[in-house]
Amino acid sequence: MGTISHHLSLSILCSVDKNARKPNKQKLHCVKINGTKSSNNVQLLSQDNNNNHVIAISPCVDENVSVFEQQNRQNIPTKKQLIDPYRQGIVIEDGVGYRQTVVVRSYEVGPDKTTTIESILNLLQETALNHVWMSGLLSDGFGATHGMMKNNLIWVVSRMQVQVDHYPIWGEVIEIDTWVGASGKNGMRRDWQLRSQATGLVFARATSTWVMMNEKTRRLSKIPDEVRAEIAPWFIKKQAIKDEIPEKIHKLDSNATYVHSDLKPKRSDLDMNHHVNNVKYVGWMLETIPDEFMEKHQLSDMILEYRRECGSSDVVQSLCEPQQYEGLLKTGIDQQYNNKHNHIGLNGNSFSSEILERKGLLGCLNIGPFSFTHLLHVKGELKNEEIVRGKTLWKKKINSAPFHS
Amino acid sequence: MGTISHHLSLSILCSVDKNARKPNKQKLHCVKINGTKSSNNVQLLSQDNNNNHVIAISPCVDENVSVFEQQNRQNIPTKKQLIDPYRQGIVIEDGVGYRQTVVVRSYEVGPDKTTTIESILNLLQETALNHVWMSGLLSDGFGATHGMMKNNLIWVVSRMQVQVDHYPIWGEVIEIDTWVGASGKNGMRRDWQLRSQATGLVFARATSTWVMMNEKTRRLSKIPDEVRAEIAPWFIKKQAIKDEIPEKIHKLDSNATYVHSDLKPKRSDLDMNHHVNNVKYVGWMLETIPDEFMEKHQLSDMILEYRRECGSSDVVQSLCEPQQYEGLLKTGIDQQYNNKHNHIGLNGNSFSSEILERKGLLGCLNIGPFSFTHLLHVKGELKNEEIVRGKTLWKKKINSAPFHS
Numbered sequence: 001m002g003t004i005s006h007h008l009s010l011s012i013l014c015s016v017d018k019n020a021r022k023p024n025k026q027k028l029h030c031v032k033i034n035g036t037k038s039s040n041n042v043q044l045l046s047q048d049n050n051n052n053h054v055i056a057i058s059p060c061v062d063e064n065v066s067v068f069e070q071q072n073r074q075n076i077p078t079k080k081q082l083i084d085p086y087r088q089g090i091v092i093e094d095g096v097g098y099r100q101t102v103v104v105r106s107y108e109v110g111p112d113k114t115t116t117i118e119s120i121l122n123l124l125q126e127t128a129l130n131h132v133w134m135s136g137l138l139s140d141g142f143g144a145t146h147g148m149m150k151n152n153l154i155w156v157v158s159r160m161q162v163q164v165d166h167y168p169i170w171g172e173v174i175e176i177d178t179w180v181g182a183s184g185k186n187g188m189r190r191d192w193q194l195r196s197q198a199t200g201l202v203f204a205r206a207t208s209t210w211v212m213m214n215e216k217t218r219r220l221s222k223i224p225d226e227v228r229a230e231i232a233p234w235f236i237k238k239q240a241i242k243d244e245i246p247e248k249i250h251k252l253d254s255n256a257t258y259v260h261s262d263l264k265p266k267r268s269d270l271d272m273n274h275h276v277n278n279v280k281y282v283g284w285m286l287e288t289i290p291d292e293f294m295e296k297h298q299l300s301d302m303i304l305e306y307r308r309e310c311g312s313s314d315v316v317q318s319l320c321e322p323q324q325y326e327g328l329l330k331t332g333i334d335q336q337y338n339n340k341h342n343h344i345g346l347n348g349n350s351f352s353s354e355i356l357e358r359k360g361l362l363g364c365l366n367i368g369p370f371s372f373t374h375l376l377h378v379k380g381e382l383k384n385e386e387i388v389r390g391k392t393l394w395k396k397k398i399n400s401a402p403f404h405s
Numbered sequence: 406m407g408t409i410s411h412h413l414s415l416s417i418l419c420s421v422d423k424n425a426r427k428p429n430k431q432k433l434h435c436v437k438i439n440g441t442k443s444s445n446n447v448q449l450l451s452q453d454n455n456n457n458h459v460i461a462i463s464p465c466v467d468e469n470v471s472v473f474e475q476q477n478r479q480n481i482p483t484k485k486q487l488i489d490p491y492r493q494g495i496v497i498e499d500g501v502g503y504r505q506t507v508v509v510r511s512y513e514v515g516p517d518k519t520t521t522i523e524s525i526l527n528l529l530q531e532t533a534l535n536h537v538w539m540s541g542l543l544s545d546g547f548g549a550t551h552g553m554m555k556n557n558l559i560w561v562v563s564r565m566q567v568q569v570d571h572y573p574i575w576g577e578v579i580e581i582d583t584w585v586g587a588s589g590k591n592g593m594r595r596d597w598q599l600r601s602q603a604t605g606l607v608f609a610r611a612t613s614t615w616v617m618m619n620e621k622t623r624r625l626s627k628i629p630d631e632v633r634a635e636i637a638p639w640f641i642k643k644q645a646i647k648d649e650i651p652e653k654i655h656k657l658d659s660n661a662t663y664v665h666s667d668l669k670p671k672r673s674d675l676d677m678n679h680h681v682n683n684v685k686y687v688g689w690m691l692e693t694i695p696d697e698f699m700e701k702h703q704l705s706d707m708i709l710e711y712r713r714e715c716g717s718s719d720v721v722q723s724l725c726e727p728q729q730y731e732g733l734l735k736t737g738i739d740q741q742y743n744n745k746h747n748h749i750g751l752n753g754n755s756f757s758s759e760i761l762e763r764k765g766l767l768g769c770l771n772i773g774p775f776s777f778t779h780l781l782h783v784k785g786e787l788k789n790e791e792i793v794r795g796k797t798l799w800k801k802k803i804n805s806a807p808f809h810s
Contacts, residue, residue, distance in 0.1 A: 038784060070518070073603070074576035086508045086578050086602075088493070100795045106534050106547075107684065111675045113475070118673060122512040129511050133576070141513075170677065171479035171538070173491050186592040197491075198478070266692060267699060268523060272575065279512065287671060402547050 016218040057084060061314035070140075080136040084172060087130050096234045097179035098131035100198060102169045117286070117299050121162070121279045124192050124206055128177045137230050142272045147227040152215045158187070159209040160304045166203045167298065173197040181235045183209050186222050188231065191240035248388040249305055252375040256319035258288040261379075263316040276310040281388050285374040288320035293394075297370070301393035307386040314378045316387065323371040323391075370394045437603050475545075485541040492535050501639045502584035503536035506602060509573045519572035520689070526567070526684045529597050529611055532581045542635050547677045552632040555621045562683060564614040565594070565709045566646060570702065572610045578602035586640045590615050591627050593636065596645035610645040653712055654794040657780040662725035663693040666784075668721040681715040686793050690779040691727035698799075702775070706798035712791040719783045721792065728776040728796075775799045 082091045088101040108119035114343045132138045132145070139149035148154065168174050175197045183189040185259060186336040187209050190243035223231075263284050271277040281304070286294075421611060487496045493506040513524035537543045537550070554560065573579050580602045588594040592614050599609040617626045628636075668689050676682040686709070691699075755810035779795035 002721065073574055073601070075578075075603075076706070085507065086493075088491075101491065105527075105531045106469060106677070107530060107682070109677065110673065111677060111679045114679055116673060122510075125512060126510045135501060150740065169475060169478055196478070198480075240630075266688075267696065268515065268521060268688065272514065272518055274516045277512070282671065283671075291672065 002109070008349050031366060059270065065081055076138050076140075077136050084130070084134055087133075087319065089127075089134060091134060092177060093179050093236060096236055097177060098150065099175055099177045100130060101173060104170055104172045106170055109170045109329045113170045114298075115169070117164070117302070118279050118283055119164070120164065120167075120194070120204060121282060123194075124162075124178075125279070126190065127178045128190055129377070131178050131180075135234065139303075145227060145230045147224065147230045148212065150378050151221075151224050152390060153212045153221055153227065154215050154226075154273065155188075155210050156220070156306070156309075157208055157210055158306055160206070160278070160306075161208070161302065162204065162206040163241060163301045164204040164299060166201070168194075168196075170205055174203065178348075179234075179236055179238060180231070181237055181239075182232075186220075187211050188235075189239075191238065193240050207239065207241045208263055223388055246303075247391070249373060249391050251389065252319040252321055252373060252384070254319070256321045256375070258290075258320040259285070259289050260318040263318060265310065265312050265314065265316075270312055272374055276312070276314075278304075278306075281310070281376055282390075284316060284318045285320070285388075285390050285392070288318050288374075289372060296397055297394040298329045298397050299392055300395045301379065303391045306390045307388060310376075310378070310387050314387075316376055317379055319375040319377075321373045410539045424732075446695075481538060481543050481545075482541050485503045486539045489535070489539055492538075494532075494535055494539060495718070496539060497582060498584050498643070501590060501641055502582060503532065503539055504580055504582045505532050505535060506578060506580050509575055509577045509579065511575060514575045518575045519683070519703075520574070522567075522569070522707070523589075523684050523688055525569065525599070525609060526687060528599075529567075530583060532583045532597065533595055536583050536585075537628075540639065550632060550635045552629065552635050553617065556626075556629050556632065558626055558629075558632065559620050559678065560615050561625070561711070562613055563616055563668075565611070565683070565713055566613070566707065567609065567611040568646060568706045569609040569704060571606070573608055579608065584639075584641055584643060585636070586642055586644070587637075591625075592616050594644075595638075596643070598645050612644065612646045651708075652796075654708065654778060654796050655790070656794065657724040657726055659724070659776060661726045661780070663695075663725040665689070665693050665723040670715065670717050670719065670721075675717055677715070681717070681719075683709075683711075684779055686715070687795075689723045689781055690723060690725070690793075690795050690797070693723050693779075694777060701802055702799040703802050704797055705800045708796045710794045712793060713783075715781075715783070717791050719792075721781055722784055722789075724780040724782075726778045728778055765777060 034193060080091075080095075082095075083089070090099050091097065092099045102123060104115050107124075108115055110116050129143050130139075132143050137145040139146045141154060143147055143155050146151065173196075175195045177195075179191055179192045181189045181191070181255075188211075190210060192204075192206040192207045193202060194206075195202050212223055212227070213219065214221050265276045265280070269276050269280045283300070286299075371393045374388075374392065376387040376390075377384040378387060485496075485500075487500075489496070495504050496502065497504045507528060509520055509524075513520055515521050534543075534548050537548050539721060542550040544551045546554055546559060548559065548560050549742070578601075580600045581597060582600075583595065583597045586594040586596070593616075595613045595615060597609075597611040598607060599611075600607050607670075613756040616622065617628060617632070619626050670681045670685070674681050674685045691704075776798045779793075779797065781795075782789040783792060
């Protein structure tokens with residue numbers, strides 16, 4: 001019975017719309033797709049003046065949506081675009097950067113009406129992909145270029161840092177800029193800046209490092225010349241966050257103060273790459289932090305070091321350790337950060353005094369910054385496999401942050 | 406120390422921007438906020454020609470963002486707007502309906518690149534709130550009007566139905582229309598239609614019923630005349646889904662086939678009303694359905710009947726029961742639905758034959774529609790309290806759904 005129900009024979013009627021708001025409309029008058037699922041082969045026919053012309057033959061049909069239909073509905077540009085009216089995106093930075101205006105939606109904020117860190121990370125991912133979209137380089141994959149697709153390469157993030165000074169609130173109009181640059185010989189750096197659209201005040205900055213992985217062998221790859229030729233013209237040297245000597249994030253073990261075990265990905269946690277989305281990692285990391293701390297503090301800086309992808313069948317453990325204050329003092333970076341961002345630090349009411357005493361932190365109330373070290377790993381029979389190490393810095397929530405003088 | 410750190414004394418400088426893209430900019434030249442947290446009283450002063458005028462006195466300051474700052478950053482209109490360029494929203498239906506154009510974002514789709522039902526529900530909530538936003542009626546609350554705020558009333562949803570014929574895909578441009586109407590004497594109906602922007606093809610329809618609740622007594626309320634005067638002019642009779650004799654959703658008990666227990670809301674599950682968001686309910690309902698069924702089927706119709714709000718400390722149990730085929734045949738509605746929507750139904754490979762045999766369903770492969778009954782309740786010491794009853798209808802996933810003839 002499977003053969004018949006999978007047999008495809010359909011017509012798609014596409015009227016050509018000359019409306020200026022639809023600049024990327026494909027110039028197809030009428031297409032007809034003929035094929036069978038079993039033959040793995042679909043013809044795209046253009047029906048013009050009552051004649052059929054074979055335009056292309058596709059090697060595969062997606063389980064749910066056919067390749068041609070998907071292309072038609074997604075409308076991915078094949079040439080560089082300067083403006084995207086639907087996404088409210090424009091090209092900036094002399095033609096190589098991307099800016100998108102977005103309104104903070106009702107489901108992107110928490111009970112306090114400020115954007116959640118997960119929503120900010122989602123918007124960073126979205127604008128990065130829309131940047132590639134505008135470039136005309138986007139293939140069918142999750143941000144991969146045509147050259148990458150040809151070489152079976154996918155992007156893998158190896159490091160990410162996000163600094164949030166002020167959280168946007170429900171209904172606020174924000175602008176997100178993003179651009180890319182070189183990172184060593186075989187990496188790419190992607191940066192973002194998130195601002196108030198009304199005042200230009202910078203709300204957040206982020207930087208990330210990406211490398212290429214062979215989708216089949218799962219091994220890291222050099223950037224092929226073909227791909228370098230695609231992406232290198234987009235590289236600029238601008239940095240959203242200045243380079244600092246990266247502090248080593250030490251590896252936690254099962255003695256960590258907070259441990260959440262048996263975390264299992266749900267269907268809805270998987271992204272288009274069929275892996276647990278990075279944003280979910282952050283959710284798992286932050287869940288271990290006690291509610292009473294979260295209520296009084298807001299995340300101001302987060303560094304993530306990715307080690308391994310998490311698949312849908314992995315069972316994850318999330319470890320979290322409040323950082324010793326002595327440790328913070330020793331690292332010049334933290335002290336520097338503290339001075340620059342005017343952290344207010346730990347409030348006596350906001351954290352269990354028992355924990356503080358155990359960690360030798362009782363004496364450092366209101367000094368801060370306060371930080372946590374994080375680890376997500378997959379518990380294995382022989383050894384545990386690290387997914388991501390993280391460090392988070394926090395400041396006390398205050399009234400009216402962005403407009404305080 | 407609390408008193409001093411909470412003492413507010415700040416100035417906000419608002420330049421008047423005559424740019425046409427900012428039609429709702431408040432006409433304040435300079436405001437000064439004076440007050441203390443403990444006094445619960447903040448004065449808003451307008452500083453014009455070097456004179457201070459008291460514009461308003463606010464009764465409260467939010468823990469994180471002050472009321473005035475929030476108003477300034479959210480920029481909620483106080484008069485009806487016909488167009489919202491940032492949200493890409495316009496007024497339709499002779500001035501009483503709302504249409505918003507949105508692009509499906511990368512994190513709103515699942516591994517198969519089609520929008521998740523949770524994302525669709527989020528977009529329905531978002532457009533409903535933006536409709537109220539455009540109306541000039543929105544107060545500070547979660548969709549509440551000024552009159553509702555004055556009477557301590559909030560909106561509570563009592564019923565929701567969503568029908569999805571085709572799921573939008575990543576990058577697709579869609580239009581969502583929404584409008585309201587009367588529902589009985591003291592209810593409001595809100596409907597939606599979701600379409601392809603390019604072709605006009607209807608992807609989904611939804612309808613919902615809302616009543617008012619006193620925020621303090623938690624009892625349902627009649628619509629006060631003051632509030633009726635605000636909202637009644639927006640009511641129209643158009644319906645996205647035609648009224649049908651509602652089939653009773655029977656109450657499941659602990660003998661249900663699938664049971665997920667100990668579901669606990671996370672911080673990120675709470676919305677601006679400080680309750681578990683409705684969309685989370687749907688996630689809990691659908692998690693109980695086996696993966697092998699979900700992979701081959703898509704949700705085509707969902708009815709939710711809300712009984713009670715779920716708070717942050719509740720521990721929830723999710724029950725789910727595949728519906729007897731005999732039961733389906735008996736209900737004319739289902740049969741009618743089946744005929745109208747051309748359901749393909751259950752595939753032999755996609756569901757445990759053991760379960761099917763137990764449920765007497767082995768004989769009805771490929772007949773469909775296939776449905777589940779759902780219940781979320783809070784396990785109490787004396788009795789269980791129902792949160793929501795639900796029914797879901799499913800069809801087999803097929804290739805190229807929207808363009809099939």
